[in-house]
Structure formats: C-alpha cells, structure tokens
Amino acid sequence: xxxxxxxxxxxxxxxxxxxxxxxxxxxxxxxxxxxxxxxxxxxxxxxxxxxxxxxxxxxxxxxxxxxxxxxxxxxxxxxxxxxxxxxxxxxxxxxxxxxxxxxxxxxxxxxxxxxxxxxxxxxxxxxxxxxxxxxxxxxxxxxxxxxxxxxxxxxxxxxxxxxxxxxxxx
Amino acid sequence: xxxxxxxxxxxxxxxxxxxxxxxxxxxxxxxxxxxxxxxxxxxxxxxxxxxxxxxxxxxxxxxxxxxxxxxxxxxxxxxxxxxxxxxxxxxxxxxxxxxxxxxxxxxxxxxxxxxxxxxxxxxxxxxxxxxxxxxxxxxxxxxxxxxxxxxxxxxxxxxxxxxxxxxxxxxxxxxxxxxxxxxxxxxxxxxxxxxxxxxxxxxxxxxxxxxxxxxxxxxxxxxxxxxxxxxxxxxxxxxxxxxxxxxxxxxxxxxxxxxxxxxxxxxxxxxxxxxxxxxxxxxxxxxxxxxxxxxxxxxxxxxxxxxxxxxxxxxxxxxxxxxxxxxxxxxxxxxxxxxxxxxxxxxxxxxxxxxxxxxxxxxxxxxxxxxxxxxxxxxxxxxxxxxxxxxxxxxxxxxxxxxxxxxxxxxxxxxxxxxxxxxxxxxxxxxxxxxxxxxxxxxxxxxxxxxxxxxxxxxxxxxxxxxxxxxxxxxxxxxxxxxxxxxxxxxxxx
Numbered sequence: 001x002x003x004x005x006x007x008x009x010x011x012x013x014x015x016x017x018x019x020x021x022x023x024x025x026x027x028x029x030x031x032x033x034x035x036x037x038x039x040x041x042x043x044x045x046x047x048x049x050x051x052x053x054x055x056x057x058x059x060x061x062x063x064x065x066x067x068x069x070x071x072x073x074x075x076x077x078x079x080x081x082x083x084x085x086x087x088x089x090x091x092x093x094x095x096x097x098x099x100x101x102x103x104x105x106x107x108x109x110x111x112x113x114x115x116x117x118x119x120x121x122x123x124x125x126x127x128x129x130x131x132x133x134x135x136x137x138x139x140x141x142x143x144x145x146x147x148x149x150x151x152x153x154x155x156x157x158x159x160x161x162x163x164x165x166x167x168x169x170x
Numbered sequence: 171x172x173x174x175x176x177x178x179x180x181x182x183x184x185x186x187x188x189x190x191x192x193x194x195x196x197x198x199x200x201x202x203x204x205x206x207x208x209x210x211x212x213x214x215x216x217x218x219x220x221x222x223x224x225x226x227x228x229x230x231x232x233x234x235x236x237x238x239x240x241x242x243x244x245x246x247x248x249x250x251x252x253x254x255x256x257x258x259x260x261x262x263x264x265x266x267x268x269x270x271x272x273x274x275x276x277x278x279x280x281x282x283x284x285x286x287x288x289x290x291x292x293x294x295x296x297x298x299x300x301x302x303x304x305x306x307x308x309x310x311x312x313x314x315x316x317x318x319x320x321x322x323x324x325x326x327x328x329x330x331x332x333x334x335x336x337x338x339x340x341x342x343x344x345x346x347x348x349x350x351x352x353x354x355x356x357x358x359x360x361x362x363x364x365x366x367x368x369x370x371x372x373x374x375x376x377x378x379x380x381x382x383x384x385x386x387x388x389x390x391x392x393x394x395x396x397x398x399x400x401x402x403x404x405x406x407x408x409x410x411x412x413x414x415x416x417x418x419x420x421x422x423x424x425x426x427x428x429x430x431x432x433x434x435x436x437x438x439x440x441x442x443x444x445x446x447x448x449x450x451x452x453x454x455x456x457x458x459x460x461x462x463x464x465x466x467x468x469x470x471x472x473x474x475x476x477x478x479x480x481x482x483x484x485x486x487x488x489x490x491x492x493x494x495x496x497x498x499x500x501x502x503x504x505x506x507x508x509x510x511x512x513x514x515x516x517x518x519x520x521x522x523x524x525x526x527x528x529x530x531x532x533x534x535x536x537x538x539x540x541x542x543x544x545x546x547x548x549x550x551x552x553x554x555x556x557x558x559x560x561x562x563x564x565x566x567x568x569x570x571x572x573x574x575x576x577x578x579x580x581x582x583x584x585x586x587x588x589x590x591x592x593x594x595x596x597x598x599x600x601x602x603x604x605x606x607x608x609x610x611x612x613x614x615x616x617x618x619x620x621x622x623x624x625x626x627x628x629x630x631x632x633x634x635x636x637x638x639x640x641x642x643x644x645x646x647x648x649x650x651x652x653x654x655x656x657x658x659x660x661x662x663x664x
Contacts (some may be wrong), residue, residue: 026231028232112302
C-alpha cells in the first residue's frame, strides 16, 4: 500500500511531509529492546510509504532530539515502566513524556532537549507532531537478547498501533 | 516522633534509580549517608560463550553514556588477548577518535549537567537550574554553539567509527578502515573550531564562576573537600593521556603511590563489598579498606577529571597546560582535593581533547594505509584500559584457545568513585543538615552537587519510559526510622 506524501502546513506546500518512525532501546537488555523489535516487524511494511524514514536508536534526551531534526513528525516506539501489566500499550504525546535520557547519564529529558533545540533554531517537529507508542516492560535490568513473554506477545499489536497512527497522520 | 513521607521528585540529572539514606544521630546531626543505585544484571553471563572479538560491539551497548570508551577499552583488551600490537596509524586514529568523543562528552556535562549549578547558582529554583536557564542567562547563541559542538562530534564519530553512537570500527590489531585526505581536512577544520569552543567555555567559567567570590568559596569549602588518592593514565612524560599509558596513583599529598600497567591492575586494586549495595567499592589494595573515610591511611581513590590532573605532572598540549597551571595557581597548588573543582578540571580536559584532536588530525601518519595487523597467535587472556570521562575503565577477558570467552571482568569509570561519592555526600550533608536546620531545596541541591561533580553513571543504558529515575533522599533516625524525605519542590505528603 503506497501512501501519498502530504504537505505539512508548517513547511508550506513545496515539500512532502517527512515522518520519522524510530524504535528506541538497548538490543541486549531484554524488554528494553521491544521498540527495536517492533521496528524490525514494521520495516518491510513501511518501505513503500513515501516520506517515512524508519530507524532504530539507543539514545534519549539531547541525542534523540538531534535525531528528529529535519522531520515534520516523529513517532517513537519505546519500552515503558509505569506499573501497568507487561505488554500494555499506551500512546503518549511526545512533549509530555518525562523521558530522561536513557542512553545518557549525562543528559537532559526529552522535553528540555526539544526546548533547547527549538531555541537554537533547529527544525523539529511541533509538540503535537511527536507521539510515542509505549510498551510496558517487565524487566529492563537483565541482559538478554530476548523480551519476556508478555512483552514479546505485544509486538504485533504495537506494530498495528504504529500503522494506525501513521494512517491518521496521512 | 512523627514519620513523614514526602513526595519525591526525581533528580533530573543522574542516571539510575538512586536512593540516598541519610542517618541522623540522636542529636539530629548526620551520622552516615549511603547512595544506593540499581545494577544491570547478568552482563558477564551474557558474554560467556561468545567470540571475544564481539566484545567491542557488545560492551559498547552496556552503557549508552560512553559507548566509545567501552569500544576502545575492549579493543585494547583484544589487542592484548590476541598478542598483537596495532600499527602507529591505528593507534593514532583510535586516539583521535577518542579525543573527539571526549570533547563532545565533556561539553554535554558542563552545559547540561554540572554547569547549571554554577551558572545559575546552587540556590536557584530547580526549574531554572538547567541548560535552558543557562541559555537565558548567558545568551541564545550558546544553545547553537553547544548543539554544533555535539553535532560535529557525532558526525565525525560516525564518519570514523561507522555509527554515530555505537561504533563498530576497532578490531584486535587496529581498526577496520582508515581516513582519506578529504576526511582528514574536515576533521582538522572541526577540531580547530572545537579548540575555539573550549576556549570560549573556559572564558565563560572564568566570568561566571571564578568571578563570583561566593562560588569560589563554595568550591574550596571544607564540605566539598576530601583528601583521597587520585588515579589517572599518564604518558611517558607523566602527562594526562585518555587513550594509553601507565596508570598512576598519587596520594592526598601529591606524592606518587603507584604506577602500573593496566594488566597489573589486580595487584593494586581490590574491591570491597557492603551488604546494602549491589555495586562493589574498589580501593587501593596496598593501603587497604578503612571504610568511608579519607586521608592517607584510607585506600579510597578518585578517578575523575580532577584526579587525572592531580595524578599527572601536566597536560601534553600548550593551551591546556596553561589552563592546568592557572587552575592550580588559583586553588593553592597541587593536589587540589576540592570535589567541585572537578568541573574546572573537566574544562581543562575539554581544551586538551580539542587540541589533541587537531594534533592527531595534522599528524602525517594519520592517513596511513597500514591500520591493522592481523592476529596470528592463540588468544588466552587480555586486559585493556582507557580513561573514560568518568574514570579509569578496565576490561579483562579470558578465553579458550578458540577465542571463546570463559570469563569477563570490567571495572567501569564511575565504580572507581562509588566510595568517594558516598563520602562526598556524607560530608556535604554533615555541613548542610544540622539539628534545627530546615532542609530546603537549595540545601538538598548542594548535597546533590557533591555527587554531580563526578558526572556519575551507574551503567544504566536502559531507555525505558518514564526515564525519570527517581532519587529519593530519606533522612532516618539512628534506629532507621524515616524522619523525613525530601523533594525538589519541597512538597510534603503523608
């Protein structure tokens, strides 16, 4: 299914909308890797979507903000620890996510990183154009190349959620 | 006594789900402080049975804070394991790559983490004590400068190392590819800009921090002073080197205590275990563990930017050497035992990293085509170390004759400082929390400043939401009951 690129109002009518779909996590750290696994499921299905870039990162804060420069919209997929049942999927507004680095001690949270980037004049997605698909993790502290059972079982549903959100944006 | 539970806002600039317990004596004064943090589990088990040559890529995934440091320490451990000495071009490329990483990393710490405490002031409200506050105070252009410095660093790390965050470049015996003359020119150009940025950062520190007598008084105050041993890697002339050399340890009086090769580390370093923490506490074996106390008779040592400067006789580049001399002249000579001076030392290192970056980018051998020697000997055991921004990083691998890992031991940067961090917190708390004194946000921040100076990272590369790993400060009576816990906004509940 090929999607037609839309034009983002913020950037006028001359350029197609650029959307970043980014899985986040450490591939060696059990459930922390779930965002990467969702991306691996999605990658072949998103190849035909013009204007959509699909990637994986193990970073947060400043680095994550820097990765979003040049995009009109960003959809992040990440593990979450909120106390919900493992495998629960939530969709959050990007600017509201209280993420603190992740990859860096030594970093600021995403909201502050975005504010910094905007102050520096970086071309970043607007607050309403960043969304996060968060998957509740059971264990992000044990090194493992596998996700735990319930988290693994949620990968397909999370991928569908991402596709639905992308369709809404078109 | 009423037990109060106060809602906790997390510390905003420390990785790890931390907890500080402050124990009070019957008079209400601070008796003890313990910082507890969680540990990622099972890394050694994860590695065993894998080919050793996977380690530079695997270990760079342990921790997102300094993947380049793990990548380098791991590659050096593989050099030793496979008994191969990389050619000069490979060593220079690795060191140049590492200098670029250092400049980028130290920039982030100064502007985003440690700097706001000084630029905004330790008593500024927390909503202003961050990088946005710094921009507001110093000027909009600083945001662009910081982001440019980071962007340049990441672009070059990607150009040289293959990937922006987790390089896949260093191999036993060298690196997987060299650089072209065109790339060299770009690296040199950006390096020269990095030198200017480092000079600008030092100037900023001079104006805002050293120009304020209250801040200088805070830096040299007794609450932030510990007379511990200092560790750092030095070159043949005893000057600071991040990539290679001998590990040198000097005493609280500045005299040399030990100087050894990385492979000898177990003759000099031992690890103490406490029942309340997963992490071990390294200490100097020949001095011994005497508890969380400083002084010449205690084996505690620090491995920080300030420690590296203390453990060395100088810097190997001209501008950094001048700054090194100015720092010691200003703070009363070597060694400097004031924890908060670590921020200044970090800027001296930033300047050194940028200068070294240019030096290596203009070295005639840097574009050489011999950047790898193929290993031919049977692997057995190897140790590699570098100076990570947060302290001496040691990787130690054992394999069978096929090169399959049978044992792995790592001593990571911050771990070196775990005991001194506890000591620093305790001492700061002792000075700031006394019976009758209400603990305010500013006071709490000053306790936090004691460990922020170490730029601590407790190996948590996790990127799960909500990454607000809370730091909880509990103040307990002598019998362990929670008397008070503290939040950044001072709100109280329960």
